[in-house]
Amino acid sequence: MSARLISLLVLPLLWGTAQAHDPIFGMGPHVIYRGGVETALDWHGDDEGGELAAELAYGLTGDLALDLELPADGAGPVEVAGKYRFWRRDALRLQESTALAVRLIDDRDANRRDAVLGLAYGYESRTWYRWAALRYRRNAGTRDDVLLMDLVLGRRFWPGGYRDPDWVWMVELNGERAGDTRSAFLSPGLFWTLRNFAVKAGVQLPVAGNADGPRGRTTLEWHW
Amino acid sequence: MKRIFWTLALALWAQAALAGEYVMRVDGLACPFCAYGVEKKLKRLEGVKDVDVDLDRGLVKVEVENGVTLRDERLRELFRDAGFTYRGTVARPQ
Numbered sequence: 001m002s003a004r005l006i007s008l009l010v011l012p013l014l015w016g017t018a019q020a021h022d023p024i025f026g027m028g029p030h031v032i033y034r035g036g037v038e039t040a041l042d043w044h045g046d047d048e049g050g051e052l053a054a055e056l057a058y059g060l061t062g063d064l065a066l067d068l069e070l071p072a073d074g075a076g077p078v079e080v081a082g083k084y085r086f087w088r089r090d091a092l093r094l095q096e097s098t099a100l101a102v103r104l105i106d107d108r109d110a111n112r113r114d115a116v117l118g119l120a121y122g123y124e125s126r127t128w129y130r131w132a133a134l135r136y137r138r139n140a141g142t143r144d145d146v147l148l149m150d151l152v153l154g155r156r157f158w159p160g161g162y163r164d165p166d167w168v169w170m171v172e173l174n175g176e177r178a179g180d181t182r183s184a185f186l187s188p189g190l191f192w193t194l195r196n197f198a199v200k201a202g203v204q205l206p207v208a209g210n211a212d213g214p215r216g217r218t219t220l221e222w223h224w
Numbered sequence: 225m226k227r228i229f230w231t232l233a234l235a236l237w238a239q240a241a242l243a244g245e246y247v248m249r250v251d252g253l254a255c256p257f258c259a260y261g262v263e264k265k266l267k268r269l270e271g272v273k274d275v276d277v278d279l280d281r282g283l284v285k286v287e288v289e290n291g292v293t294l295r296d297e298r299l300r301e302l303f304r305d306a307g308f309t310y311r312g313t314v315a316r317p318q
Binding site: 021090094124162166168223 | 253254306308
């Protein structure tokens, strides 16, 4: 299976949910608060082009959220997802949690429906972040299924006050396996926020395996 | 001018006297973006004037109008819905 085809299969998966504070390319356990609404514009692409999507998420409870993702130009898959944070440990200045997520991808143009199941762990403190995630994408038809693994380390070098701009720098190690093809990426990124607005941006640099690169992603996100 | 000054001073004092502040200990507060939900939910309560969050000390400060009571059970539910854990109130309005 060619590297380009791998990218085409995996790129839509990388959209994920634009949930903050979560990794840029991997999956994290965070969900928006009950009754909260999250809106996002998400761009991802590589040197041959990119795609823009609009996203809407709603918090059903403090630990359960639903997500809808639509292609900005009307062409492309429609995605519906749910994430449930089933374990959480809160302590002074830190939160640790795990979540399960399911995503359904309806590609009307290609007349196929794929599904993704994910499990994520996250640790978030005033200075350090760490995440680990596993996702499995079941592809309809004859395409290989994809297994994705993510390890992420993040750091807030200058913790500020509640109303100050906030900077979290992170680096991800993203692994992908589809059939006999394996790829690994090193992905630096930044998560910047101010009050209820966030900007996430990162680039995936292939470091092993068959995939082409680099690939990029930028997300603008609002909480209401 | 003196009359204006004293009228203004009296109005400001009355404003302060009619308000009070709750200070609550909350766990899980690590980032300001995530804590925004706390402010949103508290400001929807009647009588809440302002909300501030001290992330480093794990404190949520809520300024309320005189006579407003924030009960433990309601706060526990509110913070749970916001995605955090309420540990208790360390200061209440006089």
